[in-house]
Amino acid sequence: MKSKKVTSNNFLELLAKHTPLLIITHENPDGDAIGAIFGLKTFLNYHSLSSTVLLSESLPSAYNNLINKEDYEYLTNPDEFSKYKGIVVLDSANTSRTILKDLATTETSSVIFNIDHHVSNDLFGDFNWVEPKWSSTCEGLVRLLKGEQALPKESARLFLMGILTDTGYLAFAAAGLDTLEIVTYLYKNGVSISEIHRSVKENMNKRQMKLWGYAIYNCQYEDEYGIIWSSIPNQIYSTLNVKDGDSEGLVEFFRRYRDCRLALLIREVEPSILRVSLRSKGEVDVNSLASIWGGGGHPRAAGFTISGELNLVLKEILDIIKGKIGICNH
Numbered sequence: 183m184k185s186k187k188v189t190s191n192n193f194l195e196l197l198a199k200h201t202p203l204l205i206i207t208h209e210n211p212d213g214d215a216i217g218a219i220f221g222l223k224t225f226l227n228y229h230s231l232s233s234t235v236l237l238s239e240s241l242p243s244a245y246n247n248l249i250n251k252e253d254y255e256y257l258t259n260p261d262e263f264s265k266y267k268g269i270v271v272l273d274s275a276n277t278s279r280t281i282l283k284d285l286a287t288t289e290t291s292s293v294i295f296n297i298d299h300h301v302s303n304d305l306f307g308d309f310n311w312v313e314p315k316w317s318s319t320c321e322g323l324v325r326l327l328k329g330e331q332a333l334p335k336e337s338a339r340l341f342l343m344g345i346l347t348d349t350g351y352l353a354f355a356a357a358g359l360d361t362l363e364i365v366t367y368l369y370k371n372g373v374s375i376s377e378i379h380r381s382v383k384e385n386m387n388k389r390q391m392k393l394w395g396y397a398i399y400n401c402q403y404e405d406e407y408g409i410i411w412s413s414i415p416n417q418i419y420s421t422l423n424v425k426d427g428d429s430e431g432l433v434e435f436f437r438r439y440r441d442c443r444l445a446l447l448i449r450e451v452e453p454s455i456l457r458v459s460l461r462s463k464g465e466v467d468v469n470s471l472a473s474i475w476g477g478g479g480h481p482r483a484a485g486f487t488i489s490g491e492l493n494l495v496l497k498e499i500l501d502i503i504k505g506k507i508g509i510c511n512h
């Protein structure tokens with residue numbers, strides 16, 4: 183596939199040439215993905231450019247306060263793609279976790295715009311803006327859009343939400359001075375960090391509290407290797423009536439363990455469908471570990487999906503990871 187690296191000054195001009203636009207992101211979208219699709223949609227609305235956000239699943243309830251129901255549609259018919267001149271894919275390292283997965287990109291006449299910050303991004307777009315130095319896709323979008331075009335306050339709020347959720351409210355190493363400069367710019371647009379923290383982070387429901395409690399109570403330590411892990415069988419998902427997105431932020435919690443080099447959370451989101459999330463404090467590169475199973479992400483935050491029997495797969499994964507990272511040298 184032909185790929186072009188494009189500079190920022192023609193980003194909006196290029197999008198404007200390819201309306202109506204379709205805006206999509208990866209399945210099980212996190213705060214950055216949600217902030218990116220709706221921040222861009224709100225921006226395009228404000229500048230009278232036609233676009234549609236298409237989702238394949240309902241959004242985690244934590245984000246309800248920030249999103250308008252009129253701003254998205256659910257995917258009903260995959261042939262719908264053909265009516266869009268451009269498809270903007272946000273925060274996705276490849277198309278396998280998006281609604282484009284069943285569609286060979288060569289079969290669509292739509293132009294694909296790939297905007298992302300995953301180091302594992304495979305540059306699937308016709309145009310690619312992929313920069314692992316961005317703390318978040320939302321930070322990247324602000325960089326691409328800020329300039330002479332006005333940034334509406336609603337977009338600023340959504341982009342700031344994405345930056346904050348992807349950086350642990352600016353506490354993670356990915357949030358450097360460049361990120362703080364963008365945050366300051368958004369702050370000057372009238373949006374507040376504490377308001378976003380209250381509406382997204384301090385918004386867990388009782389079922390989520392129980393899910394987190396279950397995973398934390400049952401966590402296990404492999405102290406020789408500096409690994410802390412927990413697993414959530416599918417039965418817990420049905421008993422507590424929780425969804426995939428209800429554990430967002432949970433694996434980061436395990437990184438709080440003093441002697442953690444690597445935190446692993448394995449969730450059986452559907453019978454025999456296992457989502458594995460990996461986090462590290464920096465010494466271990468979890469992106470390269472996740473790539474063993476076809477996943478990816480960032481050096482300190484990555485994941486992959488695998489199928490099989492939970493405990494068997496978990497043991498296999500832990501054995502391979504232990505072999506790769508070795509024992510702690512303390």
Ligand SMILES: [Mn+2]
Nearest residue numbers: 214273318319
């Ligand atoms: Mn992201």
